[in-house]
Amino acid sequence: MKSLEEIRNIFSGDIYATDTTGIVIEEARPGYCRVSLKIDRRHGNAAGRVMGAVYFTMADFAFAVANNAELTEPVAVTLSSQINFLSGARGGTLYAEAKAVRSGRHTGFYDITVTDDLGTLIATVSSVSYRG
Secondary structure: OOOHHHHHHHHOOOHHHHHHHOOEEEEEEOOEEEEEEEOOHHHEOOOOOEOHHHHHHHHHHHHHHHHHOOOOOOOOEEEEEEEEEOOOOOOOEEEEEEEEEEEOOOEEEEEEEEEEOOOOEEEEEEEEEEOO
16 A cells, blocks of 8 residues: 555646645545645635635545545546535635545445534535546
């Protein structure tokens, strides 16, 4: 199994998630990932709240890392994702946690939650992956 630093190094190539958005991989292993993000002004929308795309990006990135933590060929890609927005962030740090519900030879089903450091449940996401 790859170390956390090896996984972080591999996924540093996801420039939008890591550099542009600022997401950090906290924990990762096959079928599981937890990422974090410190909210700053670049994450806001015109209403002064965190943009919904930030929550989705975090969930999608955690999903990608959990699916591909070992990065063996072929790489898993997203077939579909459904997000449910439940609340706005109240804290200053966000977390997305992806867990495999089923990980088969060609498809995987994952549940992802987005929360903040105050324990607010912000969004739930269900995603399906395909490995060809």
